[in-house]
Amino acid sequence: MGNQPGKDNLTQHPEELAEALSDISQRSQKLITDFIAKQTASSELPSLDPLNLGEAFFQLSLKMFNNPVKMFNAQLSLWEDYSNLWQTSTQRWLGQSKVDPIIEPEKGDRRFQDESWQNVQVFDFIKQSYLITSQWMQNLVHDVEGLDEKTARKVEFYTKQYIDAISPSNFVMTNPEVLRTTIESRGENLIHGLQHLLEDMEKGKGIRMTDFDAFTVGENIASSPGKVVFRNDLMELIQYSPTTEKVSKTPLLIIPPWINKFYILDLRPSNSFIKWSCDQGHTVFIISWVNPDEKLMNKGFEDYMLEGPLAAFDAIEKATGENKINAIGYCIGGTLLNSTLAYMAAKKDNRVKSATFFTTLTDFTDAGDLSIFIDDKQIDSLDARMEKTGLLNGSDMATTFNMLRSNDLIWSFVVNNYLLGKEPFPFDLLYWNSDSTRMPKTMHSFYLHKMYMENKLVEPGGIELNGVPIDLRKIKTPIYMVSPKEDHIAPWKATYAATQLYSGPVHFVQSGSGHIAGIVNPPSINKYGYWTNDEIAPTPEEWESKAEHHEGSWWPEWQSWIKKYAGAKTTKARIPGEGGLKAIEDAPGSYIKIKS
Numbered sequence: 001m002g003n004q005p006g007k008d009n010l011t012q013h014p015e016e017l018a019e020a021l022s023d024i025s026q027r028s029q030k031l032i033t034d035f036i037a038k039q040t041a042s043s044e045l046p047s048l049d050p051l052n053l054g055e056a057f058f059q060l061s062l063k064m065f066n067n068p069v070k071m072f073n074a075q076l077s078l079w080e081d082y083s084n085l086w087q088t089s090t091q092r093w094l095g096q097s098k099v100d101p102i103i104e105p106e107k108g109d110r111r112f113q114d115e116s117w118q119n120v121q122v123f124d125f126i127k128q129s130y131l132i133t134s135q136w137m138q139n140l141v142h143d144v145e146g147l148d149e150k151t152a153r154k155v156e157f158y159t160k161q162y163i164d165a166i167s168p169s170n171f172v173m174t175n176p177e178v179l180r181t182t183i184e185s186r187g188e189n190l191i192h193g194l195q196h197l198l199e200d201m202e203k204g205k206g207i208r209m210t211d212f213d214a215f216t217v218g219e220n221i222a223s224s225p226g227k228v229v230f231r232n233d234l235m236e237l238i239q240y241s242p243t244t245e246k247v248s249k250t251p252l253l254i255i256p257p258w259i260n261k262f263y264i265l266d267l268r269p270s271n272s273f274i275k276w277s278c279d280q281g282h283t284v285f286i287i288s289w290v291n292p293d294e295k296l297m298n299k300g301f302e303d304y305m306l307e308g309p310l311a312a313f314d315a316i317e318k319a320t321g322e323n324k325i326n327a328i329g330y331c332i333g334g335t336l337l338n339s340t341l342a343y344m345a346a347k348k349d350n351r352v353k354s355a356t357f358f359t360t361l362t363d364f365t366d367a368g369d370l371s372i373f374i375d376d377k378q379i380d381s382l383d384a385r386m387e388k389t390g391l392l393n394g395s396d397m398a399t400t401f402n403m404l405r406s407n408d409l410i411w412s413f414v415v416n417n418y419l420l421g422k423e424p425f426p427f428d429l430l431y432w433n434s435d436s437t438r439m440p441k442t443m444h445s446f447y448l449h450k451m452y453m454e455n456k457l458v459e460p461g462g463i464e465l466n467g468v469p470i471d472l473r474k475i476k477t478p479i480y481m482v483s484p485k486e487d488h489i490a491p492w493k494a495t496y497a498a499t500q501l502y503s504g505p506v507h508f509v510q511s512g513s514g515h516i517a518g519i520v521n522p523p524s525i526n527k528y529g530y531w532t533n534d535e536i537a538p539t540p541e542e543w544e545s546k547a548e549h550h551e552g553s554w555w556p557e558w559q560s561w562i563k564k565y566a567g568a569k570t571t572k573a574r575i576p577g578e579g580g581l582k583a584i585e586d587a588p589g590s591y592i593k594i595k596s
Helices: 014-041 051-065 068-093 120-142 149-165 176-184 188-203 274-278 301-320 332-346 370-374 376-389 394-403 407-417 429-432 441-453 491-499 542-547 555-566
Strands: 227-229 235-240 246-248 252-255 284-289 325-330 351-360 463-465 468-470 479-484 506-511 529-534 549-550 569-572
Touching: 014 284, 051 068, 051 149, 051 235, 051 246, 051 463, 068 120, 068 252, 120 149, 149 370, 149 407, 176 188, 176 284, 176 463, 227 301, 235 274, 246 351, 252 274, 252 301, 274 284, 284 301, 301 332, 301 441, 301 463, 325 555, 332 351, 332 441, 332 463, 332 468, 376 441, 394 407, 394 429, 479 555, 491 542, 506 555
Parallel strands: 252 284, 252 325, 325 351, 351 479, 479 506
Antiparallel strands: 227 235, 235 284, 246 569, 463 468, 506 529, 529 549
16 A cells, blocks of 8 residues: 655655656556456447437537527626636735635535635635636536426536536646645655555555545444344344343334445444434344345345345344334335335235335435436446346446535545545545445346336336335325435435325424435434424425424434334343344344445
8 A cells, every 4th residue: 555645755765766656657557458458358339428418418509509699698707707806816916915805615615725725826816717617617507598407407417527527626736735745745645646546446446435444344333233133135134232121112124225235324333323223222123235246136126125124024023023113214225115115005014113214215206416317328328237247336336426426525535545645534434435235237227217217106006016016105104204405315305205195194304414414413413403394285395484493413303203103111122133033143244244
């Protein structure tokens, strides 16, 4: 691994520097040779436009050229901003100290935190030039008339990707911190950065976001004690050790997404929803999905239902003697729970006493920023790729999610790892984010086509599972829904649409922050807040207009809601492996440790 700038000073020892550069050169040549060999060996040409951008930007160009007056006015506005910037910059260069900037970074933009971006005139000029130009480009694309909503969203998203990529913070000569480090270390940071780049390319896992050696699953991450008490091809069922002498009668099952691993809910004891739920007196079970290989490529969505929650319900009854459970579904795990409840309703199966949905899409009319990656051409391309291997690689999904927050999850690491030459900081959330999973082609294709593309889940009988047409309107189970206000993966207004479908009572909560932090928000940190409104209004806007804000975490509010379904804490604590199911191995089990 590369060292930090300032250690093992290569630039102080010419022979070591020459050796390092020779090694980098040889490894670079090998990577290029291997890449060319792979391309030559392939009988198929890669798609020239797998993201289907050409048509979107062609339509954008047509609309722009059809309105030359608007283009001229936009160009004039840009020149005016540059003229004002030149005037204010000249005033600063002539010694005037109190000159207000023409434009400033948005709140939370961490790219320009170094003091030189404000205090050194040339870098302040570069920064403001970039911000003026990027704002102009975004406004220009946003204001084009005549594009359909899907095309408009796509061109805005990829324009933002381009703007983020050309930020002056991403280049040596226009980033004051990188430039200063390069001068002070005599370029050692760039040597180490190039070593890091080659290491990442050789491993083929993308940019390292954290120190992977700092975490061990089951030791300092995903460490809540418990036992695997059931296992099949698709999942392991974990029962957690109680932390109270008495527990509630009704067990709790958590169904996490299989797009990532379950331990987002068990990163550390201080922010573990699993531990916190045990502390409230719940007997907690969780599904740990397998990281599938090609042997499971034909497992479909209904297999995930049959071998996931339905198999878990049977196993929990054997383990505890209880035939009623409370269930939680997170993200796509919630979509599966919705489907399962509708299936159970059709089968007159009422084992679920209550259902909680964490940021779950049911109506895919507005599927958030992920809809940018969903259209006929892109799905056809993805289906063709999955057909070859039988799987969707975890790295493909990871890249997609990282693009949604490219400055935080891509370019900040480019600067840290490759330009500054630093080692990534150990961060449990980013370790989890990089611990990606594969998906079987049959299941994932069904999910994309039937839900994202065709939105069949909300149609009565639109989807058939295990030979049974399902209808969400037949679900009478009491439901608690929580959706983060700033969620870009499952927008809260889109998740709210499900409140109009169910036949039973629904309680909706809006939390602060986004897809992860809005859910993993323990009471101890007292952040973000949440909003409640006991009345379910016809539209999310009407609900929000009368919602009441509360400080802190929504977790205690959920506990107040679910305790009437969980029952009083009068049952002797259940020890994993001492009930009707014997322990197979210690939590967090084996499936979670399978790497992509």
